[in-house]
Amino acid sequence: MPKLKVDGVEIEVPQGATVLQACELAGKEIPRFCYHERLSIAGNCRMCLVEVKPGPPKPQASCALPAAENQEIFTNTPMVKNAREGIMEFLLINHPLDCPICDQGGECDLQDQSIAYGRGHSRYAENKRAVTEKYMGPIVKTVMTRCIQCTRCIRFAEEVAGVEEIGAIYRGENMQITSYLEEAVTSELSGNVVDLCPVGALTSKPYSFEARPWELTKTLSIDVMDAVGTNIRLDSRGRQVLRALPRTNDDVNEEWATDKTRHAVDGLVRRRLDRPFIRRAGKLVPATWDEAFATIADVAKSAGGSVAAVAGDLVDCETMFAAKALLASLGSSLLEGRQTGMDYDTSSLGAVNFNSTIAGIERAEAILLIGTNLRWEASLVNTRIRKAIKRGAKVWAIGPETELTYKATWLGSDLAVLGDLPEALTEAFGAAERPAVIVGGGALKGAHGAALGLVETLGLIKDGWNGFNVVHMAASRMGGLMLGYAQPAGIAALHDAKLAFFLGADECDFSAFTGFKVYVGHHGDKGAAAADVVLPGASYAEKSGTWVNLEGRVQRGNRAVFPPGDAREDWTIFRALSAVLGAVLPFDTLGELRAAMALDCPELANEGLVTFAWNPPSLDRTAQGVMQGYPIKDFYLTNAICRASPTMQRCSAELVHGETLAEATE
Structure with missing residues (x-):
């Protein structure tokens, strides 16, 4: 590790560090425009000039200069000051100053x-x-x-x-x-x-001319558009969220965010449910909270213990726990979060977790993708695969060919290939110290057992490394599984329930449910259209909540704005309803609810990565079926918030469906 001096202070830097990084380790601020920690070095703005001895008697670009033994670096000499002022003048020569x-x-x-x-x-x-x-x-x-x-x-x-x-x-x-x-x-x-x-x-473009940064209230939150758990900051003014920006978290999203994370926020103020509704004579009509609760209570009396709850993709753990507690007081445990009909084995959470972790997958040396379009299902995991490839990793994929933004060897769409993997793949996995398999929603149902069999066949588990990974697409999925939102038969076990609560669930087949349907959500989407009673809830931006991402990381977001109209935070709706049903839930505040939730599921008590025991179930290792496509058909319209967003609708039309959208002057 080279030792050098920065403005007379001796420091030691890692081998391969640049002079700019050495200056930052010494606590010196070096201006820059082109240099960025996560991008390659360009060295073309020249703003980061410093004086270095030994060396030529002129300023040098610190971002592209390697730190070396016995260097002396000066960051504030007259030469450096004049050079930076000159560079700034050049940069401003053609800048419009608007x-x-x-x-x-x-x-x-x-x-x-x-x-x-x-x-x-x-x-x-x-x-x-x-x-x-x-x-x-x-x-x-x-x-x-x-x-x-x-x-x-x-x-x-x-x-x-x-x-x-x-x-x-x-x-x-x-x-x-x-x-x-x-x-x-x-x-x-x-x-x-x-x-x-x-x-x-x-x-x-969507935020253009909307606000100045000093007008906005900044709130730390968690993104729910996918299961990555991107750390975000919601910027709001009044009662509207105007933009979402990523926060730096090297373990999860680094400092990136998807376009859906950033720009679906304009859907938060459109198509909102702001009052309760009751279906009368085939039509939903506005009602009071008391009327809606009384209607549900009448049904609950005759339902007995035949009560179910379906969790949607965006819902928080607090809401799911409150619904679970209410159902338990009514004598039911019919809980399910896989609303689209998947029924894979959930007896071991380690077998449905992203065990290599999001940051850890960068170190994988051989990767097999099974039934997953990572680019749409978990975009920021896909960027990690790209980093692994830059380090020498090789990638194979099973499923319909798609553009993943990197080279992969496609093995076809027949899941049966898992029983007869090519020799080149098995040799690469045998030589790898950190091999990894990533199973997506497209193959989880038909190939879960076969994929688990690869743990032994390909040697995925080594000292300090578990290379078996499952990609979930819903922000609520892992938290729901931890809270018991899964039935052995899947959502089909709930179809005959006399009373069913849908917690922001908009993607399930409502025609299969024969009983009374209550929708608790924030948008007038598919779920509200099929419901008998609609109870207006709060979106992720309007409540403090806990979410668990695909790697089992417990994270909490804070409320940025208040729900519109008569809408309420979802857990408070179940608390109020429990009083009407005569089964009062034992919590009145968010803190009391979280304390009760921690007793039910201790892993949710604190933020951080949960380590699940590795005890995979014994499943049939025969993979069946030919994949015709991937679960996500349109990246930009995956949930009710996106479908209400004009920006996401335009992205879908132009980028997915190839429509030509003219500008105003055209």
Whole structure:
């Protein structure tokens, strides 16, 4: 480990570190525009100049210079100061300086660094260059006259997203950043270039001209659009969430978020349920809470213990526990969270968990994907696979061929291939210290036993490593399984219940349920349309809740805004209903509910990664069936919030279905 001095302070840095990283370890702030910790080094903005001895008597770019033994680095000499001021002047030569109308205003690196490291006056007299706007799709708005050619967006698209559709054309002063043929960027991660852009060249199109950052209330929360559990920050003004931004968590999402995570928030204020409804003469009519509860109570009296609860994909653990407690007081344990009809074995949670962990899968050396389109089912796990490939991992896949953004050897769609894997695969897995199998929803039902058999066949479990992984697609799935939301026969066991509660469940076959249906949710979607009584609940942004991601990580989000109208937090609805039914639940506050939930499921008591015991069930190892497709047919319209979002509808139309959407001037 090299030892060197930074402004006279001796430090020791890891082998391979750059001078910029050494300066940061010494507590020095180095300005930069093109350098980013998670992208390759470009070294083209030259803002990170420092003075280095021994070396030529001129400033050097610290981001591209390796740290070496006995170096002396100076970050605040007159030479460095003058050099940075000169670079800042060059960067601002053609910049339009339109901060008052720029959406990046208030959180712009160029603003901040021009104040901190630029000159205190301007010397410009010449005309500025203008660049025509580029079209990058429904998510990213461009004002390319502001661009300083840092190339962060290009490197992100190529290295992280795996979609090489952003690049540079022309040279020198005429250089421009554009998408391929100025068409929409087809990546489900395209919104991240807005965060990466250090100026206002790339901004959020749905959020355009909505608010300034100092107007917004920031709330830490957890994303529910998939099962990854992306850590997010919800920015709200008044009673509306205006945007969702990712928070850095290296164990889960690093600092990225999918476009669905970012931009489905405009669906939170559309098609909302804001009052109870009761079906009378075939139509849903508005009602009071007392009337709705009285109607449910009448049905519950005759239902006996024939009461069921179906958990939707977005629901939190508190809601599921409150419903479970209410059903238990009525003498029922008919709970199910796999609303689409899957009925795989859940006797061992370790056998349905992502055991390698999201961050750990980066270290896998051989990977077999079984029935999963990771790009749509867990986009931020897919980026980890790309990182594993860069380290030398090889990937095989079983299922219909699809574009995963990396090279995979496809073995066909017949699940029976699990019983006769090619020799090249078995040899690679035999030589790998960290082999991994990832089973998706497309194969979990027909090939769960066969996939578990690979644990022995391919040697997936080694000292400190468990390479058996299952990908879930619903934010509520692992929490629901921990709380017992699973029946051996699947959701079919609930069809004959005389009273069924649907907790934000919109994807199940409601025609199969013969009894009285009560929908507790936040959007007037499929579930509300099929219900006999509708009770308006709160979305994930309107309540504090606990969610468990696909790797078994317990995480908690906070309430950003209040539900609209008469809508209430879901657990409070079940608490109030329990009093009407004569079976009062033993909690009145969120804290009391969480204490009771911790007694029922101790793993939910604290945030953090839960380690499930590895005791897989003995299942039939014969894989059956030919996969015709994957569970997710449209990445942008997977739940009620997305379907209510104009942005997600446009993304679906343009990026999935290929519709041509004209701009206003067209």
